[in-house]
Amino acid sequence: MKITLDIPQPDLEKLIAPAIAEPRIPLYGITWQQYEQFIEIFSGHQNLHLAYLQGVLEIVTLSPEHEMLKTLIARLLYIYTDALEIDLFSCGSATCKSKSTNRGLEPDESFCIGARKQFPDLAIEVTVTSGGIDKLEIYKGLQIPEVWFYQSNRFSLYHIKQDGSGYEAIAKSQIFPNLDLDLMAEHIQPDREPEMVRAWRKLLIAQ
Structure with missing residues (x-):
């Protein structure tokens, strides 16, 4: 079956060669079948993420800054869970979707704790530019237990x-109650990644 995209040329140009950081293209009146077709079309394009909420589809081009931040956050979390011998299963940016609630997205990073499950226990979202679709509303339809948002050098937890x-805002993670996320945030410096990773590891060993 041949699938065509009904996206105006100016919007396509924003996605292919963005002039601004992380352009967001919203499409309205998108059916579930069309959403799944978009997933198929963009499969393999790691710099594009899709978010779908009850007929609204948002396509985002991810910036290099975004990718550096989310990768470093994952590295620091790997080190933490390894130090505490917590069984962490990586789910990455695999699409999470639910036809029954008409929702779907690709987390920046996601993890299962203890064992692999249909949906991750924890999803992490890095926000470089504000606005766009309400991702917590999407996560509600997926019943992801905990979601972290990282923006402007700090975490917000739900x-x-x-x-x-x-969702309700929480002061500390219920999955990792002993993890000091303010301290972890101090080590999220992509330009100093090797140094920050080593410092984080030494800090955990000392503790």
Whole structure:
């Protein structure tokens, strides 16, 4: 089956050769079948992410800064869980979607704790430019237990409410209650990545 994209040329140019950091192209009236076709079309394009919420599809071109930040966050978390012998399973940016709730997205990083599951226990989102689709509303439909947002050198944490009706802000991770995310954020300096990784490892050993 041949699939065509009905995206205006100016919007396509924003995605292919963005003049601004992480351009966001919203498309409206997109059916679930069309969303799945978009996933197929963009499969393999690691610098593009899709977010779908009840008929609205957002396509984002990821910036180099975004990719450096999310990779370093993952490296630091790997070191932490390895030091504490926590069983961490990487899910990366694999698409999480639910037809029954009409939602789907690709986390920047995601992980299962203890064992692999259908959906990750933790999703991490790096925000370089604000705005766009409400990702917490998407995560609610996927029932991801915990979501971290990293923006402007700090983390904001959310945990799914007990009744699953939405998220509530939390001061510290319920998955990693002993993890000092403010301290971890101090080590998220991509230009000094090797130095920061070594310093983080030494700090955890000392503790």
